[in-house]
Amino acid sequence: MSEKLTRRADNYAEWYNELVKRADLAEHSPVRGCMVIKPYGFAIWEGIQRELDARFKATGHVNAYFPLFIPKSFLSKEAEHVDGFAKECAVVTHHRLMNAPDGSGVVVDPEAKLAEELIVRPTSETIIWHHYKDWIRSYRDLPILLNQWANVVRWEMRPRLFLRTAEFLWQEGHTAHATAEEALAEAKQMLEVYADFVENVMAIPVVRGVKTPNERFAGALETFCIEALMQDGKALQAGTSHFLGQNFAKAFDVKYLTKENKEEYVWATSWGVSTRLMGALIMTHGDDDGLCIPPKLAPVSVVVVPIYKNDDERENIRRVALNLVEKLKNAGVTAKFDDDDSKRPGWKFAEWELKGVPVRLTLGPKDLAENRAEVFRRDLKTKSFVGLDALAAEIPKLLNDVQQTMFQIAKERRDRLTVEIDDYAEFQARLDGEGGFLLAHWDGTSETEERIKQETKATIRCIPLDFVEEPGRCILTGRPSRGRVVFARAY
Amino acid sequence: MSEKLTRRADNYAEWYNELVKRADLAEHSPVRGCMVIKPYGFAIWEGIQRELDARFKATGHVNAYFPLFIPKSFLSKEAEHVDGFAKECAVVTHHRLMNAPDGSGVVVDPEAKLAEELIVRPTSETIIWHHYKDWIRSYRDLPILLNQWANVVRWEMRPRLFLRTAEFLWQEGHTAHATAEEALAEAKQMLEVYADFVENVMAIPVVRGVKTPNERFAGALETFCIEALMQDGKALQAGTSHFLGQNFAKAFDVKYLTKENKEEYVWATSWGVSTRLMGALIMTHGDDDGLCIPPKLAPVSVVVVPIYKNDDERENIRRVALNLVEKLKNAGVTAKFDDDDSKRPGWKFAEWELKGVPVRLTLGPKDLAENRAEVFRRDLKTKSFVGLDALAAEIPKLLNDVQQTMFQIAKERRDRLTVEIDDYAEFQARLDGEGGFLLAHWDGTSETEERIKQETKATIRCIPLDFVEEPGRCILTGRPSRGRVVFARAY
Numbered sequence: 001m002s003e004k005l006t007r008r009a010d011n012y013a014e015w016y017n018e019l020v021k022r023a024d025l026a027e028h029s030p031v032r033g034c035m036v037i038k039p040y041g042f043a044i045w046e047g048i049q050r051e052l053d054a055r056f057k058a059t060g061h062v063n064a065y066f067p068l069f070i071p072k073s074f075l076s077k078e079a080e081h082v083d084g085f086a087k088e089c090a091v092v093t094h095h096r097l098m099n100a101p102d103g104s105g106v107v108v109d110p111e112a113k114l115a116e117e118l119i120v121r122p123t124s125e126t127i128i129w130h131h132y133k134d135w136i137r138s139y140r141d142l143p144i145l146l147n148q149w150a151n152v153v154r155w156e157m158r159p160r161l162f163l164r165t166a167e168f169l170w171q172e173g174h175t176a177h178a179t180a181e182e183a184l185a186e187a188k189q190m191l192e193v194y195a196d197f198v199e200n201v202m203a204i205p206v207v208r209g210v211k212t213p214n215e216r217f218a219g220a221l222e223t224f225c226i227e228a229l230m231q232d233g234k235a236l237q238a239g240t241s242h243f244l245g246q247n248f249a250k251a252f253d254v255k256y257l258t259k260e261n262k263e264e265y266v267w268a269t270s271w272g273v274s275t276r277l278m279g280a281l282i283m284t285h286g287d288d289d290g291l292c293i294p295p296k297l298a299p300v301s302v303v304v305v306p307i308y309k310n311d312d313e314r315e316n317i318r319r320v321a322l323n324l325v326e327k328l329k330n331a332g333v334t335a336k337f338d339d340d341d342s343k344r345p346g347w348k349f350a351e352w353e354l355k356g357v358p359v360r361l362t363l364g365p366k367d368l369a370e371n372r373a374e375v376f377r378r379d380l381k382t383k384s385f386v387g388l389d390a391l392a393a394e395i396p397k398l399l400n401d402v403q404q405t406m407f408q409i410a411k412e413r414r415d416r417l418t419v420e421i422d423d424y425a426e427f428q429a430r431l432d433g434e435g436g437f438l439l440a441h442w443d444g445t446s447e448t449e450e451r452i453k454q455e456t457k458a459t460i461r462c463i464p465l466d467f468v469e470e471p472g473r474c475i476l477t478g479r480p481s482r483g484r485v486v487f488a489r490a491y
Numbered sequence: 492m493s494e495k496l497t498r499r500a501d502n503y504a505e506w507y508n509e510l511v512k513r514a515d516l517a518e519h520s521p522v523r524g525c526m527v528i529k530p531y532g533f534a535i536w537e538g539i540q541r542e543l544d545a546r547f548k549a550t551g552h553v554n555a556y557f558p559l560f561i562p563k564s565f566l567s568k569e570a571e572h573v574d575g576f577a578k579e580c581a582v583v584t585h586h587r588l589m590n591a592p593d594g595s596g597v598v599v600d601p602e603a604k605l606a607e608e609l610i611v612r613p614t615s616e617t618i619i620w621h622h623y624k625d626w627i628r629s630y631r632d633l634p635i636l637l638n639q640w641a642n643v644v645r646w647e648m649r650p651r652l653f654l655r656t657a658e659f660l661w662q663e664g665h666t667a668h669a670t671a672e673e674a675l676a677e678a679k680q681m682l683e684v685y686a687d688f689v690e691n692v693m694a695i696p697v698v699r700g701v702k703t704p705n706e707r708f709a710g711a712l713e714t715f716c717i718e719a720l721m722q723d724g725k726a727l728q729a730g731t732s733h734f735l736g737q738n739f740a741k742a743f744d745v746k747y748l749t750k751e752n753k754e755e756y757v758w759a760t761s762w763g764v765s766t767r768l769m770g771a772l773i774m775t776h777g778d779d780d781g782l783c784i785p786p787k788l789a790p791v792s793v794v795v796v797p798i799y800k801n802d803d804e805r806e807n808i809r810r811v812a813l814n815l816v817e818k819l820k821n822a823g824v825t826a827k828f829d830d831d832d833s834k835r836p837g838w839k840f841a842e843w844e845l846k847g848v849p850v851r852l853t854l855g856p857k858d859l860a861e862n863r864a865e866v867f868r869r870d871l872k873t874k875s876f877v878g879l880d881a882l883a884a885e886i887p888k889l890l891n892d893v894q895q896t897m898f899q900i901a902k903e904r905r906d907r908l909t910v911e912i913d914d915y916a917e918f919q920a921r922l923d924g925e926g927g928f929l930l931a932h933w934d935g936t937s938e939t940e941e942r943i944k945q946e947t948k949a950t951i952r953c954i955p956l957d958f959v960e961e962p963g964r965c966i967l968t969g970r971p972s973r974g975r976v977v978f979a980r981a982y
Contacts, residue, residue, distance in 0.1 A: 027625075029618065030565075031609060034558035036622055039637065042555045064533045067525035068559075068611070068642055068658050069581070072588070074521075076596040086597045090560070091585040092611070093599065095646040097563065097577045105567040106577045108584065108608055117599055118522060120559070120583070120611070127520065131527055134518075140833065146530065151559055151642065155586040167559050342631065 005354075007288045012232045017161070019282060023291050023355050026161045026278075033159040033166030040355065041278065043299035045169065048277055049149065051201050051296070052171065055193050061145040061173060066127050068151075069118035074126040078251040081125065084218020088155035090120040090166075120153040125219065125244070125270055128174045129252040136176060136266055138257040143186070144176040162279035163236075163491050170274035173241075176266045178256065180245070183267035184222075187243040190271040191224040194239035202277065203294040203407040204228050204284045205414050206238055207437065207486060209462025214446050217270075221245040227461040227486065229414045230283035233435020235461045235488035238280050241271035279491065284410050285379075291356030292378045294406050295399035302328060302335040302395060303357045304373075305348045307364035314341075317363050320388065324361070324373075327392040333399065353378060358402045359395065379406050420484065424475050427487070431456050437488050441481035443474035452476050452487070461486045496845075498779050503723045508652070510773060514782050514846050517652045517769075524650040524657030531846060532769065534790035536660065539768055540640065542692050542787070543662065546684050552636045552664060557618050559642075560609035565617040569742040572616065575709020579646035581611040581657075611644040616710065616735070616761055619665045620743040627667060627757055629748040634677070635667040653770035654727075654982050661765035664732075667757045669747065671736070674758035675713075678734040681762040682715040685730035693768065694785040694898040695719050695775045696905050697729055698928065698977060700953025705937050708761075712736040718952040718977065720905045721774035724926020726952045726979035729771050732762035770982065775901050776870075782847030783869050785897050786890035793819060793826040793886060794848045795864075796839045798855035805832075808854050811879065815852070815864075818883040824890065844869060849893045850886065870897050911975060915966050918978070922947050928979050932972035934965035943967055943978070952977045 005022065006014045020026050025041030028034075037045060053063070075086045096112030099105075121127065128146075135141060149171045156166045173190060177183040191208060198204050206226035216223040220242035228238045246265040249255070255263045285292040295301050304321045308314040321337045328335040336357075338348050345362070352360055362374040372385045379402050386394050417436030421427045427438055442448060442460065452475075453459050463485045470483045496513065497505045511517050516532030519525075528536060544554075566577045587603030590596075612618065619637075626632060640662045647657040664681060668674040682699060689695050697717035707714040711733035719729045740746070740756040747757055776783040786792050795812045799805040812828045819826040827848075829839050836853070843851055853865040863876045870893050877885050908927030912918045918929055933939060933951065943966075944950050954976045961974045 027622070029558045030562060030621060031558045031560045031618075034560060036558065037556040039553035039555045043553065045556075046554060062530035062534065063537060064530045065528040065536075065660065067520045067522045067527065068644065069522045069525060071521060072597060075588070082597060086588045088587055090583045090609070091588065091599055092581045093584045094582040096579055097566070097582065097610070106563060106573060108582055118581070119588070127522075130521060131518070153559065169556065 005288060005290065008231065015286075015288070016282060019286055019290055019354075020161045025282075025291075028159070028161065031166075033156040035159075035161050035165045035167070037169070037275070040299065044281070044293065044297060045275060045278060047297045047299065048202075049171075052193075052197055052273070053149075055197060056147050056171075056173070059145075059189065059193060061147045061175075063148060064146050065148055065150070066124050066131070068121055070121050070124075070127045072117045072119055074130060075119060077126060078219045078247055080247070081219035081251075085122045085154075086119075088157075089122050090153045090155065092118040092120065121150070122152055122154045123270075123272075124148065124150070124152075124172055125174065125248050125268075126252070129248040129254060129268070132176055132266070133252050133254045136254055136256050139178050139259055142176055142178045142256060142266065143182065145173075145186075146175065147171055147173045160279075162275055162282070165275075168275045170272050172270060172272040175269045176249075176254070177269070178258070178264075178267070180267050183245075183269050184243050187222070187224055187241045187269040187271065190269070191226065191239070191241040194241065194271070194273060195226050198226060198228070198238050198277070198280075199407065201294065201296045202281055202284075203296075203403060203410060204238065204280055205407065205411040207462060208465045209486065210465065211240075211462055212446070212449055212460050212485075214449050215459060217242045219244060219247050221247070224465075225462050227437075227488075228280050228284065229417055229437055229488070230280070230491065231286075231413065232283070233417055233489075235437065235490040236276070236280050236283065237461070237490065238277060239271070239273040242269060244268035244270060283491075285356070285406060289350070290354030292406065293356040293358060295358045295403045298356070298358050299334070300336045300357050301333050301399055302359045302361060303348075303352045304335060304337045304361045304363060305345055305352070306337075306339065307345050307362060309365075313365050316368060317365075320368060321363055324388065324391060328395060331392045331396055333395055349376075358399060361391070377402055379409070422472070422475065427458075427475055428456050431458050431489055435489060437461070437486050439484040440475040440487050441472035441483070442485050443477050443479035443481055448474060448476050448479075456489075458487045458489050461488050461490060496779060496781065499722065506777075506779070507770075507773060510777055510781055510845075511652045516773075516782075519650070519652065522657075524647040526650075526652050526656045526658070528660070528766070531790065535772070535784065535788060536766060536769060538788045538790065539693075540662075543684075543688055543764070544640075546688060547638050547662075547664070550636075550680065550684060552638045552666075554639060555637050556639055556641070557612075557615050557622070559612055561612050561615075561618045563608045563610055565621060566610060568617060569710045569738055571738075572710035572742075576613045576645075577610075579648075580613050581644045581646060583609040583611065612641070613643055613645045614761075614763075615639065615641070615643075615663055616665065616739050617743070620739040620745060620759070623667055623757070624743050624745045627745055627747050630669050630750055633667055633669045633747060633757065634673065635665075636677075637666065638662055638664045651770075653766055653773070656766070659766045661763050664760070664762040666760045667740075667745070668760070669749070669755075669758070671758050674736075674760050675734050678713070678715055678732045678760040678762065681760070682717065682730070682732040685732065685762070685764060686717050689717060689719070689729050689768070689771075690898065692785065692787045693772055693775075694787075694894060694901060695729065695771055696898065696902040698953060699956045700977060701956065702731075702953060703937070703940060703951050703976075705940050706950060708733045710735060710738050712738070715956075716953050718928075718979075719771050719775065720908055720928055720979070721771070721982065722777075722904065723774070724908055724980075726928065726981040727767070727771050727774065728952070728981065729768060730762070730764040733760060735759035735761060774982075776847070776897060780841070781845030783897065784847040784849060786849045786894045789847070789849050790825070791827045791848050792824050792890055793850045793852060794839075794843045795826060795828045795852045795854060796836055796843070797828075797830065798836050798853060800856075804856050807859060808856075811859060812854055815879065815882060819886060822883045822887055824886055849890060852882070868893055870900070913963070913966065918949075918966055919947050922949050922980055926980060928952070928977050930975040931966040931978055932963035932974070933976050934968050934970035934972055939965060939967050939970075947980075949978045949980050952979050952981060
């Protein structure tokens with residue numbers, strides 16, 4: 001690392017871009033809007049996948065894989081869905097290239113035009129429900145509890161790494177049920193799975209809520225969501241879970257025979273989280289020195305940096321350090337010994353802080369003499385000394401404390417930025433200032449919601465699940481309101 | 492399961508298709524050549540991924556993710572590569588749909604034509620080496636040992652589930668090295684990783700070898716491969732590892748500064764296995780009753796089927812069975828209790844044999860009275876009785892024996908079908924008969940190889956790594972040969 005990151009206070013967007021690039025998380029590709037997820041960034045994503053996949057399986061779901069391509073006509077089958085997803089997408093029109101007649105390279109072979117264009121999936125409801133029609137005959141075939149890990153493409157004119165990319169990685173759950181109640185319970189259950197993961201593994205506090213009709217997934221009757229608040233006061237939707245009713249069953253004619261031998265349409269849910277979560281991680285826990293990764297997700301939890309002046313010292317420290325790494329491994333902690341002789345300790349300190357390793361141990365001759373290590377925690381940037389013999393027992397406790405503390409810090413900030421606002425001028429001023437979750441009364445109409453969005457760029461992030469009945473007056477129109485909803489500008 | 496599978500002896504191709512469908516492994520999608528991998532099939536693929544990923548990481552590799560799309564011009568940069576891969580591929584030409592002016596649905600928006608067409612990756616050398624140019628400056632940046640799990644698309648006019656599909660899942664390793672020796676050693680190491688996995692986890696014996704120039708990967712200097720032999724005497728290439736020399740480094744101008752401060756082009760490898768391995772699994776271990784999955788890969792290793800006449804019996808057996816499943820779980824064995832009351836035991840037996848669960852335990856009232864279970868092993872179709880108290884200790888040993896036996900059976904068949912042939916008429920007759928690996932002399936020319944291919948549909952699968960120097964005469968031309976190579980018809 002050669003120089004400091006741009007400071008958040010100076011240019012938050014630039015800080016984000018620099019951090020993503022310099023911490024080796026991701027970079028832009030020559031294909032507009034597509035990103036390369038670099039090994040360090042991908043290792044964090046693998047952690048997200050591993051934790052979520054275990055939770056999906058623990059709640060009875062299985063994985064499968066459906067095609068990348070969707071026939072164009074499928075998108076039109078669900079009326080709302082097509083409006084939401086058919087617009088900005090990658091369209092495959094040909095299946096062959098040929099050498100250019102003038103020898104200038106390869107060109108599209110006009111003979112190889114597809115009879116029907118294929119869309120690179122922006123989401124997979126249509127292709128999956130096409131297959132469910134064959135899979136579902138009677139109540140015995142239900143529920144289907146299925147998930148897929150996949151890449152999807154939604155064309156994006158203003159890409160930002162992790163936050164808005166044309167291609168992104170995600171998981172999409174698609175379940176089929178005999179009753180509306182069961183489907184609704186599934187949608188709520190998966191929201192809770194997401195909330196539990198994001199809060200307890202990613203250390204990001206979320207508001208659980210439901211979207212207004214304006215903000216619903218195209219084709220859903222109800223969209224549940226978890227909303228996180230970034231440091232700059234903007235919201236980030238961290239996951240959604242949709243109750244789709246019978247819309248896709250009707251569009252793809254998926255019926256089942258009940259126990260009473262009656263034909264009924266099947267009920268559906270879908271739910272997903274994506275590589276956007278990486279953006280939430282960075283903007284919740286990052287600081288001017290770089291990333292800070294919660295221990296439960298960190299590819300490396302502890303880095304050991306040696307300090308020495310000569311080969312003898314180096315060799316002594318090396319022996320102690322490798323022994324320590326082994327002991328930590330046995331205690332379930334992933335530790336790395338950074339023995340690179342081409343870099344100075346100060347450079348390494350900055351580099352590992354940039355990469356967000358939760359704990360750093362420093363070992364110098366004096367530490368060895370006193371049988372201790374210097375322990376630095378990334379979250380609070382505090383140092384202490386711990387005896388070498390106690391480290392294997394102390395580090396897991398320390399990592400647990402870092403995990404809790406990171407959540408607490410994020411939660412306190414989120415709570416501080418969550419305010420009840422009853423005055424529209426103040427509402428606007430706050431949005432232009434420190435932002436945050438603004439709890440305000442709303443008259444319940446789409447028109448008002450739309451006008452507020454146009455005037456302030458704030459949207460209703462959700463109606464919280466713990467909505468409190470509280471008579472009031474709409475912040476824009478003054479009309480009666482039953483309670484407060486959550487407004488914010490959002491990523 | 493309603494009826495028996497087509498017998499292999501009657502129609503091998505039909506047997507394969509029926510097994511894939513009825514064992515719930517995969518099915519065709521409405522998108523030509525694309526498949527749906529169903530949950531049971533995907534669980535096997537997850538096992539393949541898990542085992543391989545651990546081996547990649549143990550050999551120092553990390554995962555990353557590169558874009559799905561490749562600019563058309565990239566394919567042209569490596570001269571041989573473009574001939575191999577630019578032909579049958581999915582071409583994205585537009586990025587938007589719009590409502591048809593006549594209200595008939597959605598159509599491609601002619602305004603949204605891309606300046607340069609994008610190719611859905613058929614393999615990722617080009618896009619990855621484009622990025623390596625930025626990642627590599629000096630010898631300190633080498634080696635790069637990287638892998639990606641991804642979907643790729645190669646247009647396919649005659650698709651067969653798992654064996655030949657337009658979209659398939661795979662992993663592709665892409666490494667960059669300072670020297671030719673190191674790159675070559677990497678390519679060989681990864682071949683050995685594949686061979687070890689395929690033999691010891693999938694229980695499929697393979698021949699390790701090197702491809703002739705005709706059969707090399709487009710852009711490689713050397714392609715190493717593992718070749719398996721299916722029951723019907725046809726070969727299946729189970730994995731390849733390529734030494735790419737400096738071809739891609741030159742095409743994408745990737746140089747590094749040596750310790751001596753000289754600029755050199757970087758050396759490369761790439762290596763991959765795909766969902767084709769599922770086809771190899773089926774055609775190595777399947778029989779007329781269905782699939783047989785090696786225990787190390789089986790999503791469920793043991794199924795417990797109860798036999799009862801009334802509710803009392805059912806309840807007693809249930810208690811014993813659940814206790815048994817728990818004990819097996821503690822012994823590291825995934826067991827499933829099939830308590831479905833809507834199906835008869837005979838139906839369940841056939842169903843679990845179709846799905847290839849390695850071991851079945853049957854529990855009836857008489858077994859309970861005698862404190863035992865009937866143990867059926869899928870590979871040999873033999874039954875025995877084991878005391879209930881001994882099961883938790885015996886089952887892991889039995890599964891280990893099944894694993895070894897499956898490999899031995901496959902190896903004996905492969906060895907029986909591997910024959911030295913010196914007469915061209917016999918060569919042809921064998922190919923039209925039981926097939927197999929035909930070890931024959933070859934004069935070393937591409938012309939002869941090509942003529943044999945045209946006349947017999949057999950290709951040189953590989954020159955074995957344990958090639959034996961043995962002077963002889965080419966089976967076609969009679970010209971001198973230094974030793975035997977492996978011929979076969981192949982999937």
